[in-house]
Amino acid sequence: MTIRIVPVLDVMNGVVVRGVAGRRSEYRPLLSALTPSCFPVTVADDLRKHFGFTEFYVADLDAIAGAVPSFPVAFLHERGFRVWLDAGVVDDLAAIAVAQQGVERVVVGLETVASPEVVANCADGLGERVVFSLDLRGGAPLGKVEKWRTSDAFGVAEQAIELGVRRVLVLDLARVGVGGGTGTEELCGRLAARFPHVEVSAGGGVRGADDLRRLRDVGVCNVLAASALHDGRLTPDDLAAL
Secondary structure, eight states: OOOEEEEEEEEETTEEEEOOTTOGGGOEEOOOSSOSOOSHHHHHHHHHHHHOOOEEEEEEHHHHTTSOOOOOTHHHHHTTOEEEEEOOOOSHHHHHHHHTTTOSEEEEETTTOOOHHHHHHHHHHHGGGEEEEEEEETTEEOSOGGGSSOSOHHHHHHHHHHTTOOEEEEEEGGGTTSSSOOSOHHHHHHHHHHOTTSEEEEESOOOSHHHHHHHHHTTOOEEEESHHHHTTSSOHHHHHHO
């Protein structure tokens, strides 16, 4: 089984920022060994030059926080990039608005979505374009967990899959940018084994190639990465080997 890297652009106030443990008030403009810029299109171009990436995960952190979206993804489309977009979907109309931007995948995050019913409606209306993001902090689900039948991370993902989701992203925000590994291999492995028809992705805290191998071996298909790319802990040779 192969595994695919999807590089992350965390965008706040129109620039790419460096995520640290989900503490968004502490995020600062990106400093990278690969690019002198923190402007999203330039960062994407430079990552493509270095690694060959053509698909990006964009987290619009302003929209996730409930503000006006800070970056129009059309700029990336014009450069030939495909996009997964998390723009803080709360309800069906917000999901449709994201889809109408022509993105490859519409991320519906547990942190912001109003209810399981919205997830079901998104899955019904947008099909496999929907990625349900199982947003965690230290292993605990975020958002309106009281709306779900359980507060257990596996149980929330299981319910989303029962509602029609076919792509699940396991993302522990406490792990983002701190270099401690994803810490979600067991959960991802359980989901991949229990639901072989579901595409399981993971993100948050990837340190290097060994983490990618562990995730691949438990059945993860896609891995989100940012810091490890910009710091040089993941190289083009690492990705080619996987």
